[in-house]
Every structure is written in C-alpha cells, then in structure tokens.
Amino acid sequence: MSGEATTPDGPIIVPLRWWHLPEAAALDARLFRETSWTQETFWAELAAPQREYSAVLDGNDRLLGYAGLAWSAAEADVQTVAVSTELQGNGIGRQLMLRLIEQAGNHGATSLLLEVRADNEPAKHLYTKLGFDRIAVRRGYYQPGNIDAHIMRLRPLHSRN
Numbered sequence: 001m002s003g004e005a006t007t008p009d010g011p012i013i014v015p016l017r018w019w020h021l022p023e024a025a026a027l028d029a030r031l032f033r034e035t036s037w038t039q040e041t042f043w044a045e046l047a048a049p050q051r052e053y054s055a056v057l058d059g060n061d062r063l064l065g066y067a068g069l070a071w072s073a074a075e076a077d078v079q080t081v082a083v084s085t086e087l088q089g090n091g092i093g094r095q096l097m098l099r100l101i102e103q104a105g106n107h108g109a110t111s112l113l114l115e116v117r118a119d120n121e122p123a124k125h126l127y128t129k130l131g132f133d134r135i136a137v138r139r140g141y142y143q144p145g146n147i148d149a150h151i152m153r154l155r156p157l158h159s160r161n
Helices: 016-035 039-047 092-106 121-130
Strands: 012-015 051-057 061-070 073-084 113-118 133-142 147-155
Touching: 012 092, 016 039, 016 073, 039 051, 039 133, 051 073, 051 092, 061 092, 073 092, 092 113, 092 121, 113 121, 113 133, 121 147
Parallel strands: 073 113
Antiparallel strands: 012 051, 051 061, 061 073, 113 147, 133 147
16 A cells, blocks of 8 residues: 555545644644654654654544555564554544554565554554554663563565565
8 A cells, every 4th residue: 555545534644744733743742751762753754764654643643643654575663653642443543553553564574563552552452453462571661661572573464566
C-alpha cells in the first residue's frame, strides 16, 4: 500500500508528509511527554533511508495517529505507533499495525520487531492478537520512570516481492 487506504470507520491512511509534522509532534508530546519526538526528530526520520511513515487523517485532514517502520534485509522494526487518546480502542492502532506488517513484508522482511512499555496493556494485547510474541525484556528501558520494555516479534512475514 503506497497510497491511501480507508479504514473501516472512515479515516484514511496516507503517507506521513512534512505538513503533518507540527500535528505529529504535538500529538507525540501529549501521548509520550518526556520521551516525545520533536519536529526535528520526525524530519530526520522522514529523510532517513529505509523508513516509511503513515498517517491516519479524518475527513477534515486532522491527524488522528501515525506509525513508522524501518527495515534492513530480512528484519523490520516498528519505530513508533501513536493514536490520539480520544480515539484509542477504535481500531485505528490495529489498522496502522496491519499497514506496517504489510509494508515490512513488501520490503522483503521476514520478521517485524517492536518495543512496548511493560505497563501498556492495551498495546501489548493488540500486538499479541496480531501474532507478536514477547522474546525479551529490556529492564528500565523507558526513562524517566524506569519502565521495562517488552521486545516483541512477529514472524514469519510473507513478502510480496
């Protein structure tokens, strides 16, 4: 999927572009506070090779969420997933993850890795439902707060190449 895709409840998924970055950085700050990305970080990610970012927009082109993927050879990594707080639990995160899984396969990856906060039960539940397995724990990874990260992997992925 390189273009637009309609989610079941109406919003569309499009490539994240530079004009989305002020909203993306503001949403990131609301969701992730001390560990949020700046606009400069988003710019660097958009410019980096082997990266692909998607945005979910409502009918008024308002950013509802975004997700990013990095890949190298047979492995891909989820860089970030964010959904506006008031819309969490409505399937937008699932749609973004399905998009990342498809993109990873299309780029030839056979596995997809991610890190999730140990205390983020809704996200861990979603990833498990999508077939991810916890393969490791990084103690105290998320700072401040000294929160563990669960490393999760989905494999095999099926390439369309």
